[in-house]
Amino acid sequence: MSKKKIPQKNTKRKKKTELVTAVINFFNNNIDKSYNYKQIAADLGIKTQPEKLLLMSILDDLATDAFIIVTDRGKFKSNTRGLFLEGHFERRSNGKNFFVPEDEGENIFVAERNSKHAMNGDKVRIQMLARRKGRDPEGEVIEILERKQTRFVGTLSVQKHFAFLEMDSKILANDIFIPSDKLKDGKSGDKALVEIIEWPEKAKNPIGEVVDILGVSGTNDAEMHAILAEFGLPYKYPEKVEEEANKISDVITEEEIAKREDFRQITTFTIDPRDAKDFDDALSIRKLENGNWEVGVHIADVTHYVEEGSIIDKEGEERATSVYLVDRTIPMLPERLSNGLCSLRPNEEKLCYSAIFEMNDEAKVKKSRIVRTVINSDRRFTYEEAQDIIETGEGDFKEEVLTLDKLAKKLRAKRFEDGAIAFDRQEVRFEIDEKGKPVSVYFKEQKDSNKLIEEFMLLANRTVAEFVGRVPKSKKAKTFVYRVHDLPNPDKMQNLSEFIRRFGYKIKTGGSNTTVSKSINKLLDDVQNKPEENLISTIAIRAMAKAVYTTSNIGHYGLAFDYYTHFTSPIRRYPDMMVHRLLTKYIDGGRSVNKEHCEQECKHCSDMEQLASNAERASIKYKQVEFMSDKIGREFKAIISGLTEWGIYAEIEENKCGGLIPMRELDDDFYEFDEKNYRLKGRRTRREFRLGEEIQIKVVRANLERKQLDFTLVD
Template sequence: MGKKYKKAGKQMNKKELTERLMLLFREKANGSLSLKYIFAELHLVTHPLRRLCMEILLEMVDDDYITETDKCQYRINNRGVEMIGTFYRKSNGKNSFVPNGSEESIFIAERNSAHAMNNDKVRIAFYAKCKNRSAEGEVIEILERANDTFVGTLEVTKGYAFLVTENRTLANDIFIQKNKLKGGKTGDKAIVKIVEWPNRAKNPIGQVVDILGRTGDNTTEMHAILAEFGLPYVYPKAVEKAAEKISEGISKEEIAKREDFRSVTTFTIDPKDAKDFDDALSIRKLEGGLWEIGVHIADVTHYVEEGSIIDKEAEKRATSVYLVDRTIPMLPERLSNLICSLRPHEEKLTFSVIFQITAKGEVKDSRIAHTVITSDRRFTYEEAQQVIETKEGDFKEELLTMNTIAKALREKRFDNGAINFDRYEVKFEIDEKGKPISVYFKESKDANKLVEEFMLLANKTVAERIGKVSDKKKAKVLPYRIHDLPDPEKLDNLAQFIARFGYKLRTAGTKTEVSKSINRLLDDVQGRKEENLIETVSIRAMQKASYSTHNIGHYGLAFDYYTHFTSPIRRFPDMMVHRLVTKYMDGGRTVSEQ
């Protein structure tokens, strides 16, 4: 049974009548429609409307949208070319479809969306264009749902219930039978899975997966945010149990296999609210004006066996998530905050990159080794910064020496063409109930940059050790962190945009010349009212960094080789790199790029 059409108003215009005619022909695509049937179905009773209808029908014939099969008999030409691609739902009803391998979009009217949701993989019929109209299609099959679970607030009545979502890409609330509520009540935040959406039904039918708590409660709202973005908000009990079985102790046999740095001055520098300390720095003076700097990284893969339940969960999560008032760890807290965390005055197993380096930042030698350390001090960034500024406090000589070396390393990076996107970070101070009480800017000072430079140096060195080989040899496989050159067209657009504010940008020349021009721009806008705008637009002109086994270097850092090695507690790619480097150090053969 077709759609019921409203009676045509006397003032219906040509555009509205064209829409109704196109819809009618699509619904009756398998047969011919008589003029009499069209008039009756669309309730065209006045002579002006009937004349307008006949005028539109002639235009549709001319446009090859329909064919006149007999006198006053019309049929849509065909269902058009079928395509597979992605459906994009818009809150304003201007939905679109992008075919696989193309960037050109095709309009999909709401009536032709077949309940497709945002990012669904669908098959559409592409219709012939009608005069003065853009390309249009109709969803004929939903091949794969991008998302079938939604977060919202329950509304429960006597006979039924709904989930009211704030998701603008889901046009209607989700209907829930009362026996599928899992005890949910009106006002509860819940996760609901869509199980059915009949073709002619306005609302999808769903069932409650989980009750998050009462709307307005801080923990409930935080869990709702995580669930809405498909992020885990609880840790599986089986994974927690597996972590409980891992011993904190370190055997003498394990220590004997490693380089011993327990007596070398070592400390961590982290945010004041951090618990997952995955990197530490050691320093000792050598002969000939050299310093030995050790970058010690938690040896997570010593404890997490590849393919284990903990490893699979970490791979699924990919990274720790940092919210304003909590951390959702990639690893169980027993590992991230206790066993692997490089806490002060505790023996810890580490994977280290050790440098022999001058005060001017010239690396004379480096090595990678499995080590054991004991951190002498846990600094916050603020505490380390105070020592640097006042030249007083714990380990002042060590911190000041490291700061001198870090500044030299940083200067060399920028001389080589690194880009200085050093933006302020907005932070919130919250009370014990999770309510924000103040907002402030977090500024990156010398202590932050000190840690950053040594982490960058370690990541670069690991990538070079594996990837930098002679022409006759083939480098072993490693996931590199790569960053491609900016798109010339985007750079030209950026140059045109900033010209309105009186700034210039060099868009042609060597990599270093262009990057230095970008740095000059970022320096020039500092402290000006347009600073945030121009920094944001400049970042968007850059390519996005990504992981790849095909190394092209890192443009933003001005490194030919770069990987992620220094954060295995909170990034799964770093765990992968640790395993591969260990394998290669032990003489193992290269792995498949897949």
């Protein structure tokens, strides 16, 4: 007689990997209390004896790994002691977001599901999720402390009842949803600035509203405005501020002239770029009876016209700097001031703040004074016109120009003897047609006429800084705005040394400041006119600290000055206006200003300077891509300028336009990135690609929205 079969329950045992994941998730979701293994087993639905034994083994392993801690006999708790951190959030469109701790510790991965919709640059508090051996650290955002950015630029895609902003920068993983009543009459294809107003916790897309329509995508004005808006920079001037500027009188009274030194009868001229309109510095020169030279560095007296705390001043303070894009200048001050009242135009009486020097033929300063003046410029030179006089010895005011050039060269030689560094890099510039399209590329080079102006501006800036900062040891220096440049980072200098060794160059990374700086200068001389010049100059600059504004003077390493400030460009830099006001206050016997407030102003100015620089680079990159967009399929010689695990960055030799050869284009082998040796190496062929190597490329794509060129390698 056959036995009756009894139906079997589904007793499929959980795999160990599944159970480990389940236990980790349990503790990540229950961080406040302690649990024994029975409670955990019940929550996870573990009933069989083998699974219970496996659970006990996993708990022991996790305790050994410090993922969990034993709080009492047989009880376990998530290990979160001291694992709450504050720092900044870095968002990536691929979901690989990171938390950057304030103490500059290692970056911590934050999955999109654990981001709490934090935005790029937000200051956040995270809780560390327990870390297992062999795994990268991971965290979860528990609080957004400070929003960095809520406005984004992109192109509108308008549907019947709603729209999306498709962003230029791929910072967000998802486009911004815009209800139809928040569109501000925007149409599909419009470039727009959109502000995120809400991001519901369970919503995939943030919700936004249009702040401004910038123009039709692809048009020059729209794209330039988009670059400014992307960096949070203003792209138009407030009408109220313009109106206030228009009320300022242009009359210089006899009473005002009487308060100043009169330089109107002394030979004076400006030397500026050919397209400049804001002439904020002029030079005067005359021979004194004792045989010495009197050289005046005359700077537009902007603070005479701009009252501290006024609507114009507040706007200038907020902007902190003029912004120079490829095809336009976005001024810090209204045009009536920057191009009119304050601009030192020829044959017009102008008010100045001046540093006056008595110098001998060897450019040694015998005396100096800082005074307010009135001038009348005799001539406006372009750099090219002044250079022509220097090279030919002929032209208007040739004796004055040649004398200033001779003195400037001696000042420069002394500066380098003292340890200054010569970073004279080529700058990419474009010839632009009436529609803003780049028609050709040229390179801006520092010639003698540029260096003439530079040396006298440096001398004035240094003299002003010394006037306030250099005091007897028994006295305390008053609060002032300094332009400082710290010593190079030793690790970066070592990396630079290792990098250039591959090209056959050497530098000294130790010894006195002068020894190191002279070694850097020798390197920069050695690479001149070599294919790797631009690359090595760029890497060398990155090894340097960034120059910043601060009230704490540490000197300027790159210029080899113990005291340095910015005094000579108040039309386009707010720190210079701050310096003018402090000078006036201290010359008149005023007390020292509040250091903390001044330091905050300095930091704001440094931050805005960096933003303006980023926007300028973005506009150059856009024009480079636009310039190359009609050269698809053409081949060029290029230099490898960067190597990563996703491809090769290359720079075309003839025009410095850079692009990427994606790894997928290197299809003859599997290439691995060797970061230590700056190379890509093929597994099978052993073929190598190294930084600085000359290659032949073909242009295959030009993506204007992403400001990106794609190349392919030509064998």
